[in-house]
Amino acid sequence: MIEIHGSCDPQFERVRGAFAAAFERGDEIGGAVSVVVEGQRVVDLFAGHADEARSRVWKADTLVNVFSTTKGMTALCAHLLSDRGELEFGAPVARYWPEFAAAGKEEITVRQLISHQAGLPAVRELLAPEALFDWEVMTAALAAEEPWWKPGERHGYHAVTFGWLVGEVVRRISGKSLGKFFRSEVAEPLDADFFIGCPPELDARIADLVQGPVEVGEGGNLLADILNDPTGMTAKAFNNPPILGNVAMSREWRAAEIPAANGHASAAGIATIYGALANDGQLAGRERVELLSPNAIDQARTEQASGPDAVLPLATRMAQGFMLAPPEEPCGPNDRAFNHAGAGGSLGYCDPEARMGIGYVMNYMHFGPWLVDPRARALVDAAHGAL
DSSP, rough: OOOOOOEEEGGGGHHHHHHHHHHTTOOOOOOOEEEEEETTTEEEEEBSSSSTTTTBBTTTBBBEBBBTTTHHHHHHHHHHHHHHTTOOSSGGGGGTTGGGGGGGGGTTHHHHTTTTOOOOOSSOOOGGGGGGGGGHHHHHHHHHOOOOOBBBOOOOOOTTHHHHHHHHHHHHHSSSOOHHIHHHHHHIHTTOOHHHHOOOGGGGGOOEEEEEEEEEBBOOOOOHHHOOOOOOOHHHHHHOOOOOOTTTHHHHHHHHHTTTTTTEEEEHHHHHHHHHHHTTTTTTTTTOOOOOOHHHHHTTTSEEEEEEEEESSSSEEEEEESEETTTOOOOSSSTEEEEEOOOBBEEEETTTTTTTEEEESSEEEEOOOOOSSSHHHHHHHHHHHHO
């Protein structure tokens, strides 16, 4: 029997049950879940190990690479600028980033960019592996790139390019890199353990990633699509520049700012941010933090596109930088709750109607025909069931 550590309000025991059940099934090596309701942390649980050999126990402050769960934080930075009147979503991206107007992109709006409608999920020219860590190389390549489809007519998941695209808009307006802007404007004011660009002193806290099961569904197999056409748009969206071997556990990866994919966080850190968004910026025992106004939160979670995705073999439902659960794959009872999941299973979730934020992280990477991992959905359902 796995030992579950941390705290859990008695009302939310079913969350503990769902979390423990995943370990008992062998679906976890190490992980954590945190739930914040009306500014109060009601669940903060962790268990298991931070490495495949099970030699390092998972601790309350363990961090792990949360991959695309990072995109929610990148989107939040853009919404902060919009809420302050410094960014207009309806404006052309080129207003803030003039070089972006090349190759017929002069009319692409920030709203299209942040909602995966800009047609820039990949760079056609093959890039060297080291380009992954070079902000100037990647933003210059994207500024020169021609859209893969007419912007606004389709949507397709910008798996890695999203971070450079939205991050460069944030940088041009704020004068700060995305990671530094996020740190100073979101993570530090909330005391949230979430980093986009990790200094070496954090390495001892970071869990190793472990390859887990891969499930193939009726909707298709992303890996097969890439292998069948390694030079196609989908392959390049995920692997140009190539992400080689165990690069996601390297010091270079951790140090870089790749704000679509390399955020490192704890479950508590994720829940702190989404819990504050769900509760008008208020957390128990802290001064109210100015995150987003109710109007800005409404804008952030307003559907912009839905249906078959041009990149993923799934239907997706896009808000402005956040994901909404499509009818085919509900996540919680409220279809206006917004989230962003990450490769392998992590999740950040916000339901303003329930005034609830949830963070879930793990190191046993599951892949399958879903947007939100079944382990995370079970925790969301358990949390809602406890309300």
